[in-house]
Amino acid sequence: MTVKQLSLPALVDACTRLGVPAVGLWREPVAQYGLEATAALVRDAGLAVTSLCRGGFLTALDDGDRARALANNRTAIDEAVTLGTDTLVLVSGGLPPGSRDLVAARERVADALVSLAPYAADRGVRLAIEPLHPMFAADRCVVSTLDQALDLAERFPARQVGVVVDTYHIWWDDRAPAAVARAGTTGRIHSFQLADWTTPLPAGVLTGRGQLGDGAIDFRHWLALVESAGWAGFIEVELFNEELWAREGAEVLAETATRFTACTQPASR
Amino acid sequence: MTVKQLSLPALVDACTRLGVPAVGLWREPVAQYGLEATAALVRDAGLAVTSLCRGGFLTALDDGDRARALANNRTAIDEAVTLGTDTLVLVSGGLPPGSRDLVAARERVADALVSLAPYAADRGVRLAIEPLHPMFAADRCVVSTLDQALDLAERFPARQVGVVVDTYHIWWDDRAPAAVARAGTTGRIHSFQLADWTTPLPAGVLTGRGQLGDGAIDFRHWLALVESAGWAGFIEVELFNEELWAREGAEVLAETATRFTACTQPASR
Numbered sequence: 176m177t178v179k180q181l182s183l184p185a186l187v188d189a190c191t192r193l194g195v196p197a198v199g200l201w202r203e204p205v206a207q208y209g210l211e212a213t214a215a216l217v218r219d220a221g222l223a224v225t226s227l228c229r230g231g232f233l234t235a236l237d238d239g240d241r242a243r244a245l246a247n248n249r250t251a252i253d254e255a256v257t258l259g260t261d262t263l264v265l266v267s268g269g270l271p272p273g274s275r276d277l278v279a280a281r282e283r284v285a286d287a288l289v290s291l292a293p294y295a296a297d298r299g300v301r302l303a304i305e306p307l308h309p310m311f312a313a314d315r316c317v318v319s320t321l322d323q324a325l326d327l328a329e330r331f332p333a334r335q336v337g338v339v340v341d342t343y344h345i346w347w348d349d350r351a352p353a354a355v356a357r358a359g360t361t362g363r364i365h366s367f368q369l370a371d372w373t374t375p376l377p378a379g380v381l382t383g384r385g386q387l388g389d390g391a392i393d394f395r396h397w398l399a400l401v402e403s404a405g406w407a408g409f410i411e412v413e414l415f416n417e418e419l420w421a422r423e424g425a426e427v428l429a430e431t432a433t434r435f436t437a438c439t440q441p442a443s444r
Numbered sequence: 445m446t447v448k449q450l451s452l453p454a455l456v457d458a459c460t461r462l463g464v465p466a467v468g469l470w471r472e473p474v475a476q477y478g479l480e481a482t483a484a485l486v487r488d489a490g491l492a493v494t495s496l497c498r499g500g501f502l503t504a505l506d507d508g509d510r511a512r513a514l515a516n517n518r519t520a521i522d523e524a525v526t527l528g529t530d531t532l533v534l535v536s537g538g539l540p541p542g543s544r545d546l547v548a549a550r551e552r553v554a555d556a557l558v559s560l561a562p563y564a565a566d567r568g569v570r571l572a573i574e575p576l577h578p579m580f581a582a583d584r585c586v587v588s589t590l591d592q593a594l595d596l597a598e599r600f601p602a603r604q605v606g607v608v609v610d611t612y613h614i615w616w617d618d619r620a621p622a623a624v625a626r627a628g629t630t631g632r633i634h635s636f637q638l639a640d641w642t643t644p645l646p647a648g649v650l651t652g653r654g655q656l657g658d659g660a661i662d663f664r665h666w667l668a669l670v671e672s673a674g675w676a677g678f679i680e681v682e683l684f685n686e687e688l689w690a691r692e693g694a695e696v697l698a699e700t701a702t703r704f705t706a707c708t709q710p711a712s713r
Contacts, residue, residue, distance in 0.1 A: 275662040277616065310579040312616035313660040314643045319616050347546065347581035347588050374583045378647040391582040393544040 176201055176228070177414040177431060181424035183208045187220045189425040193432050197223035197409040199368075200258060202251060214257050224260035225409045226303065226366050227251065233287035234268035234280040234317060244268075245287060252295045262365050263295065264303050264339055269314040280317040285327050292335040303365035304328055305339035308347075310380055321345050321354035328363050337365035340401055341413070343384055346372055346392045352400050359404020367401050368411040369394060369435070377417070384415045387434035394438040410439070445470055445497070446683040446700060450693035452477045456489045458694040462701050466492035466678040468637075469527060471520060483526050493529035494678045495572065495635050496520065502556035503537035503549040503586060513537075514556060521564045531634050532564065533572050533608055538583040549586040554596050561604040572634035573597055574608035577616075579649055590614050590623035597632050606634035609670055610682070612653055615641055615661045621669050628673020636670050637680040638663060638704070646686070653684045656703035663707040679708070 178186060183204060190198055198217065205213045205227075217224055230251040235241045248265075255263045267284045274280065288302065295302050304324040307316035318324050324338040338358055345351040358364045371392050373385030387394065398410075412431055419427050447455060452473060459467055467486065474482045474496075486493055499520040504510045517534075524532045536553045543549065557571065564571050573593040576585035587593050593607040607627050614620040627633045640661050642654030656663065667679075681700055688696050 270660055275660055275665075277618070308579065309577065309616040310645065310649070313641055320618075323618060347578040349546070349589075349592060372582055375648040376579065376645070379644040380579070380649065391539055391544055396544075 177412055177419070178424040178428050179204065180420050180422075181428075183213055183216055185424065186428075187216055187222060189428045190222055191220055192425075193429055195222075195428070195432060197225045199225045199228060199366075199411045199413065200260075201228045202254060205254065205258070210254055210257055214259060218259060223409065224258045225411050226262040226264050227255040227258055227260050228264040228413075229266050229305075230263050230291075230302070231265035231305075231316075232268035233265075233284045234271060235283075236271045236274065241283075241287075245290060248287070248291050249294055252291070252298055252300050255300045256298045261299055262301050262303050264305050264366060266305055266307065267316045267318045269312070269317060277312065277317050281323065281327070284318065285330060288327065288331060288336060292331045296332070296335040301334060301365050302336045303339045304336065305341060305366075306344055308344045315381075320348055321351050321358065325354060325357055325361075325363065329361065333362040337363035339366040339368060340364055340397075340406075341366075341368040341370070342392050342394065342397050343368070343370035343372060343413075346397070355397075355400045355404050359401070359406065362405075364401065364404060364406050366411060367406055367408065368413045369397075369438075370412070370414050382415045382417050384413065386414060386416065386419060387412065387431065387438045395441070398439050410435075446681055446688070447693040447697050448473065449689050449691075450697070452482055452485055454693065455697075456485055456491060458697045459491055460489055461694075462698055464491075464697070464701060466494045468494045468497060468680045468682065469529075470497045471523060474523065474527065479523055479526055483528060487528060492678065493527045494680050495531040495533050496524040496527055496529050497533040497682075498535050498574075499532050499560075499571070500534035500574075500585075501537035502534075502553045503540060504552075505540045505543065510552075510556075514559060517556070517560050518563055521560070521567055521569050524564075524569045525567045530568055531570050531572050533574050533635060535574055535576065536585045536587045538581070538586060546581065546586050550592065550596070553587065554599060557596065557600060557605060561600045565601070565604040570603060570634050571605045572608045573605065574610060574635075575613055577613045584650075589617055590620050590627065594623060594626055594630075594632065598630065602631040606632035608635040608637060609633055609666075609675075610635075610637040610639070611661050611663065611666050612637075612639035612641060612682075615666070624666075624669045624673050628670070628675065631674075633670065633673060633675050635680060636675055636677065637682045638666075638707075639681070639683050651684045651686050653682065655683060655685065655688065656681065656700065656707045664710070667708050679704075
C-alpha cells in the first residue's frame with residue numbers, strides 16, 4: 176500500500192532493484208492482478224511475502240453479515256496460503272450501525288476467531304490482530320490497544336492467533352512497551368509495522384500515515400523494544416499518504432528504503 | 445465554546461431563558477469582553493461558572509518559553525478567581541518541535557504543577573488535568589488517558605490537582621471505567637464533560653466533537669460510572685463543530701439542552 180500507484184510487476188521490479196527482500200501484500204491489488212499470477216510473480220522474483228492484509232471486520236450483528244464475513248475471512252486465509260505467507264492481518268471492524276457497545280463488539284471478534292483460528296492454523300496461517308489507533312474505534316476497529324489485542328489473542332494458541340505491532344497505532348500508549356514484552360514472551364508478535372505520526376491529520380484520518388522520519392515517533396525505541404521481545408523477522412513499512420501516492424512509485428520506494436535505514440540503524444556516536 | 449458564535453451577553457441571556465444554571469468559560473472570549481465585565485455579567489445573571497478553560501501547555505524545553513507558560517498559567521488562575529470558578533482546566537501541551545520523547549514531556553508537566561498547584565490552591569482554585577484523545581498526543585496534549593492524568597494528579601493533594609472526565613477523549617478506553625472509579629475514590633473528578641464521537645473526522649480533527657446523540661458514545665453508561673464514583677456537580681457539554689458554529693447560537697444551545705436531557709435521563713421502560 177505504501178506505493179499502491181505501482182502495478183505488482185513494477186513493485187516487484189522496484190523491490191528487486193533496491194534489494195528489498197520481502198513485501199506485504201493487500202488483497203485488492205492481488206485480486207486485480209490475479210491470485211495465482213501474483214504468487215508466481217513474487218516467487219519467481221525470490222521475494223518473501225511478509226503478510227497478507229487484510230481479513231477481519233468481524234463485528235456485524237446481523238447473522239447474514241456475520242456468515243459472509245466469516246466466509247470472506249476463510250477465503251483470505253486460502254489466499255495467504257497461495258501467496259506463500261504465514262500471516263493474515265486482521266482489522267477487527269467498527270461498531271455496527273446504531274450500536275454503542277464496544278465491549279459486545281469486541282466479544283463478537285473473539286467469537287469469530289473461535290472458528291477462524293483453527294481453520295487458519297490447519298493451513299499454516301497465523302491470524303494477526305492489529306490494534307488500530309483509538310481514533311478508529313467507532314468506524315474501523317474496536318480493538319484499540321496492544322493489550323486489548325493480546326487479551327483476545329491469548330484465548331488461543333500463539334501459533335493460531337497473535338498481534339500486529341504497528342508503531343503508528345501504539346506510539347502514544349505508555350502501556351504499549353510492557354504489552355510488546357507480553358506479546359514477545361508468549362510468541363505472539365506476528366507482524367511489526369512502521370509508519371510515522373505526522374500532523375495535521377487529513378480529513379477522515381485514514382491517509383495520515385507519515386513517511387519515516389517526518390513525524391513524532393522514535394523508531395529506534397520501538398525497534399529495541401520489539402527486538403528485546405524476541406522479534407527477528409522482517410519489518411514492514413506501511414504508509415497511506417496521498418502525497419506519497421501522487422509521486423512516482425519507484426522513487427517513493429527508494430526514499431522509503433533510505434528512511435528505513437536512517438530511522439532503524441543505531442544512532443551514530 | 446459550544447456556541448462561540450454568541451457574544452457573552454447573548455450566551456448569558458440564552459442560558460437564562462433555557463434554565464441552564466451554569467456555564468464553562470474560555471479565556472479568549474472572556475478577555476475580549478473584559479474579565480471584570482464578564483464576572484459581573486454572569487454574577488448578575490445568577491449563573492455559576494463551572495470551569496475556566498484553559499491553562500496548560502507546559503511541555504516547552506526552552507527556559508524562556510517555560511517561564512512564559514508558567515506566568516500565563518498563574519494569570520489564568522487569577523482569572524478563575526475573578527470569574528468565581530474553582531476549577532481551571534489544563535491541556536498539557538504536545539511535543540516540542542523536534543522532540544520525540546513523550547515520557548520526558550509528561551515529566552515536564554509534572555514539574556510545572558509543582559509550582560502552579562500551590563499557587564492555585566492558595567487562591568481556592570483546583571487544577572484539572574484533561575487527558576486528550578491519543579490523536580492529539582503529538583501536537584496538543586501528551587496526557588492521553590485518564591490513568592496518565594491521575595498518575596500526574598496523585599503526586600499532589602486532591603484539592604490542588606484533579607482531572608477532567610471528558611467522554612469524547614476516553615470513550616474508547618476499556619481501562620477508563622476503572623480510572624473513573626480511581627478518580628472518584630480520591631476526590632479528583634474536578635470536571636465532567638460531554639461530547640459525542642462522530643465520523644468521519646474533519647481535517648485537523650479538532651472540530652470533530654459531535655452533538656450529543658449523533659455518535660458512538662453511550663452517555664448513560666458514562667454518567668452512571670461518574671455518579672457511582674461520587675460525582676454530583678454540574679455537567680458540561682463542550683462541542684467544537686463547524687456545522688454547529690455556523691448555525692444560530694441560541695437555537696444550537698436549545699437543541700443541545702434537549703439532547704442533553706435525552707442522552708442523560710434514565711432509559712424509558
